[in-house]
Amino acid sequence: MIKVRIPTPLRPLTKNQGEVDITAGSITDLVDTLEASYPGIKARLCDDSGELRRFVNIYVNEEDIRFLDGKNTALKTGDEVSIVPAIAGG
């Protein structure tokens, strides 16, 4: 299982759960798996062409996936994924 931390703006879609457990092999897979359980979530995270939106940051075990393999970043059991709005700080 992979633990996914859900940011406040998406919690109306996850029945107000701040964390959900899912099984997925990559970030792309994770988004699709989330969509299957929580319909509508993919459209929030990805634009019309299926790319992650500009203001969505995703971290695997505290590392930004843009320093890993982007949306192809592999996931394994025990990983923790955070979805975080990019607009913060400074």
Add this chain to the structure above:
Amino acid sequence: MSKMKALICRECGQEYPTKAIHVCEMCFGPLEVKYNYDEIKAVISRKKIEDGPKSMWRYLDLLPVEGTNFVGPHAGFTPLVRAKNLGAYLGLDNLYIKNDTVNHPTLSFKDRVVAVALTRARELGFETVACASTGNLANSVSAHAASANLHCYVFIPGDLEAAKVLGNLIYKPNVVEVEGNYDDVNRLCSEIAGEHGWAFVNINIRPYYAEGSKTLAFETVEQLGWKTPDQVVVPMASGSLLTKIWKGLHEMKSVGLIDDVRTKVNGAQAEGCSPISTAFKAGRDFFKPVKPKTIAKSLAIGNPADGYYALKTVSESKGAMDMVTDEEVVEGIQLLAQTEGIFAETAGGVTIGVLKKLVKQGLIKKDEVTVAYITGNGLKTQEAVIDAVGRPTRIQPSLVAFEKTFQLGGNGGDA
């Protein structure tokens, strides 16, 4: 009717009530304050501003708070210094320094944004305030929270300058030093903000907080005799300050305080953390995040929230961006100190270093009215210059020793 109409998503235009939220639920775009400019235009005037308080609150009509129970009533209205010596050195006839090294109470431009953020946080009923900071912001939140009797948590990276750490502790907030860089702190705080109902000034209060930076544009224009500068040079960390200076200039036009905006906005970063300048030079409208490595720690944001908008702003205004090495940062600090008597922190060294480069490239011309924004005080980043400033000349307490050391001759006169 309130001067604030709503919060509006910069990306998709979705509107929200003026509460403590910062992200669009639909597209994750940033929310910003939508004003009723017609109403503001009817009440604002140069005369009203000039008769107002000697602080940034003289621009209250364009700031996102409802009342006048201010936290930080003395922030802003810092000197605009005519920099003749530095100008002569660089070959500029009309150079000015906007000197926020002397902002009240914590000696950086963050006193402006925090004054707005905490005033608004108190209006929204918060009793605990917090921030993710590279130092200056934490100092300002800590000080203002103490004065306003608010509970306070400040989160900082583990490698900050000693004065910026002490500059929190003295006010007795909860100082949380996170093992990691600023981007780690920021990500952690975004998650904490989702769990605890606190006013994180640069997260859920960010739409209000960031507006405080506009006052740097308002003051500059007023201090130039209600004229816009031809060029501004602005340090970039998240990129927010730069975008808000641009916004401030345009708002002044929208409400009839000035006729036109022809200012070129230029952005400055340190080479060791230059995701925005690098993207600009490569002609890209998006940036790649970096792992910062620079002495300009106040600008060390590898994943800048407003990087995209900073790129847009600079392109729109036909300005430029550049970056300087750590050595050039130190030289910039020394140059400003030795020509104008202003001791800036590392971000100021970045600004002066980039100003110098832009002049050399012919992008800023001799007769253009140019304003460099110096946003923080050098006493807070002494580590950066300690090896570059030499030592005092040590002597015995005698007249002979003094005159001998400085080869001044004797017999009671130095003429």
